[in-house]
Amino acid sequence: MFKKLVSSLESCPMVQRGDYHYFIHPVSDGVPIVEPALLREVAVEMVRVLDFTGVKKIVVAEAMGIHIGVALSLITDIPLCIVRKRNYDLPGEVALHQSTGYSKGELYLNGIEAGDRVIIVDDVLSTGGTMKALLEGLAIAGAEVQDVLVVIKRGECDIGRPYKALVEIEVDESGVHVKDTFF
Numbered sequence: 001m002f003k004k005l006v007s008s009l010e011s012c013p014m015v016q017r018g019d020y021h022y023f024i025h026p027v028s029d030g031v032p033i034v035e036p037a038l039l040r041e042v043a044v045e046m047v048r049v050l051d052f053t054g055v056k057k058i059v060v061a062e063a064m065g066i067h068i069g070v071a072l073s074l075i076t077d078i079p080l081c082i083v084r085k086r087n088y089d090l091p092g093e094v095a096l097h098q099s100t101g102y103s104k105g106e107l108y109l110n111g112i113e114a115g116d117r118v119i120i121v122d123d124v125l126s127t128g129g130t131m132k133a134l135l136e137g138l139a140i141a142g143a144e145v146q147d148v149l150v151v152i153k154r155g156e157c158d159i160g161r162p163y164k165a166l167v168e169i170e171v172d173e174s175g176v177h178v179k180d181t182f183f
């Protein structure tokens with residue numbers, strides 16, 4: 001279980017972004033290459049741990065939520081809502097401010113109707129800035145969040161509600177250390 005995810009995380013390269021030790025991994029960066037077996041392992045475990053009760057849409061954030069969201073959508077047949085970094089000015093679009101440990105930007109939520117029951121999945125949770133922005137946008141749109149799952153949880157983070165993580169890591173200048181896995 002999680003064999004490919006754990007071994008690839010423990011051997012992945014690092015770069016420095018200001019004060020932030022940034023790990024580079026296929027799930028969270030798409031580079032150097034996304035192996036189907038790794039993506040499949042992640043997708044199968046996501047299906048196993050998520051609560052899909054009544055869920056009508058899967059919500060992900062551009063860019064690195066997209067490949068895991070697509071994998072989940074293809075397996076479950078649940079439509080995918082991609083929160084974009086570009087605005088479309090469609091009626092009902094919700095603009096959000098996103099802040100991470102190394103960047104700031106805007107996100108734009110479309111395609112959610114009041115009363116939609118959704119799950120949110122993302123590649124990484126670190127400061128929680130992105131997830132809190134998604135939760136805020138979904139609340140404004142009137143959605144009910146059934147479950148939240150991140151593939152990689154980096155350190156401790158309170159997002160104001162429970163969430164699940166496939167693996168929990170710590171990062172320092174020497175690299176990624178896997179602390180725990182789901183179950």
Ligand SMILES: O=P(O)(O)OC[C@H]1O[C@H](OP(=O)(O)OP(=O)(O)O)[C@H](O)[C@@H]1O
Pocket residue numbers: 028029061062063064065099100101103122123124125126127128129130131
């Ligand atoms: O918990 P946080 O500190 O918010 O960090 C997590 C977010 O950081 C990354 O997104 P990023 O904005 O770097 O964009 P990308 O997906 O386009 O790489 C990642 O995909 C998460 O969405």
Ligand SMILES: Nc1nc2[nH]cnc2c(=O)[nH]1
Pocket residue numbers: 021022023024025028029100101124125126154
């Ligand atoms: N790839 C990658 N994505 C992140 N998102 C938040 N922190 C990180 C990180 O260290 N690496």
